[in-house]
Amino acid sequence: MSETGQGADAGPVLVLGASSDIARACAHRFAEAGHGLMLAARDVAALERDADDYRLRHGVSVTCHAFDALEPGTHAALLNDLSELPQIVLCAVGAMGDQAVSQRDPAAAALVLRANFEGPALMLGLIAEQFEARGSGVIIGISSVAGERGRASNYVYGSAKAGFTAFLSGLRNRLAGKGVQVITVLPGFVATRMTEGLDLPARLTAQPREVAEAVFRARQRGRDVVYVRPVWRLIMALIRALPEALFKRTKL
């Protein structure tokens, strides 16, 4: 039923922030194709429950690892903890925070900035060094369309994602021709824990499974930047094209 990858094609995938809905959907997709999984997140007990599910459904090997993106001092230890250097790393670390709180509370804003930019960038930076040395690997970063232009409603989160998007773009530029693929994923609205309770337009909102399929195909086809629902490419082109004098008066 499912394609079963073998050898180097189906090497292990390290999933950072593996408890998120998007990460879980991606993990299922890669495991379905035969990739082993290395799950990393803060709550290892929760990962163990997921791990049994992946093993049972897909018959792949799964390991669980404690990982806190906000503790850069521990990032190298995670890599040492792994039995081998993964073939693919997928980073789904992030936190939306609350824009209103972030505006008045610098500590809360700092957390959002660090969780969406500093933590993911530093960890992927470490891995990029090792992938470059090996001469192969795939780096997948889940960023956000919110990073394409700062908006009043979520610019703290958006600016951190903008930083992450720029970081991925830089990595891609640096590693082009060195055997390392870097994919930036801009999912648009996704029905996840992060957006639970928000009133999102159904036609613009993807299910985590769609994100996973888009990510999987992007890796197969060697894509650089992925929008999950194509309509978002158009929406963001329009939003980016608006002159600032006009844009500053919009309520988006």
Add this chain to the structure above:
Amino acid sequence: MSTLSGWGRYPRLPTRLHAPRDPAGLAALVGGAAETGGLVARGLGRAYGDSAVGRQTVSMRHFDRMIAFDPASGQLIAEAGVSLGEIIAAFLPRGWFPAVTPGTRFVTLGGAIAADVHGKNHHIDGSFSAFVDWIELMGADGQVRRCSRQENPTLFGWTCGGMGLTGVILRAAIRLRRVESGWITQRVVPAPGLAALLEAFDTHAASPYSVAWLDCLGQGAALGRGLVMLGAHARADDLPAALRAQPFTTPRRPALALPVDLPSFALNRWSLRAFNALYYARGQRRAGPGLIDWSRYFYPLDAIGQWNRLYGRRGFVQFQCALPLDGGALGLQSLLARIEAAGTGSFLAVLKRFGPQQSAVAFPMEGYTLALDFPVNPRALALMTELDRITLDHGGRFYLAKDARLEGDLLKRADPRWARFAAMRRAEGLAGTFISAQSQRLDL
């Protein structure tokens, strides 16, 4: 608030939809339910009517993990939101298949147990609950109890077929069946009338699977004519050499989906009569043995996404009753004669022989079950009320997983177990917490 309905898209009801992520989140909802009009759990929403819609509805989609599998016994432990389709995807390649499956694979474990669904093998294997070793059930007090034939056996009994009204099923241990391939050896037996059809069920009682498609617009001697479809899991040596190397690999067909509602006039007595005549003729031509893959055999309608839109925007209702072996043939005759006379017809008419069943509230009883789909309109609803009476008069009972419109009094007269069920719910403090639109309508 949002609007929700069952698979028949009738009735559509306002509800507050929740999707808790863990038992603690669920317990908080259950704890507050008595003050907020009650709640009922919902899986994939394939019950046809209002079974899984309440003032508050709790989607179990986040309880979607498989937990353990024992290849020695075939026992799978999984959370209640895991679907049979997911189980097949994971385990058929390893030679396992659900022991009992209804006509769709888009049904969750929790839903299959709550409705105690049956399949084409009921006459031999019984209903879904026969393969449930235990469940974990959250009660009105938020406590989770293990229920099985040994532990809390009474609660276990009420829960199998209890339509989610005894609590929320969190996990279950079920036993899968060993199969040697993903193929079914099928044999189609045409029967020119009802008597021949029922005789065919008896003649082929040893066939592991059997079900009949009925032409409910057949007239006179052709009343109740149909095709009996027999099946068995193909063994490896039943397969042609080309398939034997990969016995679990079956062709993947492109998913079709009905993109819009058909206008309600698309299905009328003439289009139905034409379809039925063609389908019967095709069945006669193809009579005899053949090999068919598991999805086409068990789930022909799953191949058409949102086939419920076939009946137009107003939705459809299904009538499904069971009739006892004794006098059942006469009851079926009366039901079919009434339907034929009404000329309202049913696109999908299915007849099945049930085997013996011991259970507290589950639907099946030894005899026959007849299921008919009707578009929602005043004539069809009036006809169904008449069919209710005929069923009652012949000692039959009704399937709540399909029901959207029965009256409580009639249900309890036909099936007094539901009156005892309602009394139990009041005595055990369940009646104020677990409430569906159906349980309110039927006063359960």
